Amino acid sequence: AVVSTQSTGVVSTNTVSIKMVKDFQGNTPTHPDPCLLTCVGSTGAGNTNWEGEPGRILTRVDMTECGFVDTPIVTTSLPGEGHHDYMVGMTSPFYVTKTGFTIVILGK
Secondary structure, eight states, rough: OEEEEEETTTEESSSOOOOOOSSSSSOOOOOOGGGOOOOOOOOOOTTTTOETTEEEEEEEEEEEGGGSOOOOOOOOOOOSSSSSOBOOOTOOOEETTTTTEEEEEEOO
């Protein structure tokens, strides 16, 4: 059973359904199971602070509020309504730490 709390955005389950078999470095995790955490968020459509030059832009994503105790495994995406499929890098985070990461996008 999954319980979602609208006011806090917290989702809790009655059973543990995830297990980390390898950490960010490909090693056996050293933290106990209660440290497993999924954190979901967005910089906000139209609100991302992009920097750079034509053909190469980047942004730093702050994950401090997630409260990770170690470097997490990060999955990213770049939704859009056109020409975002020409971009390269939106699923390749750089400089991942427990508090954030950088996305560099190359394109036209």
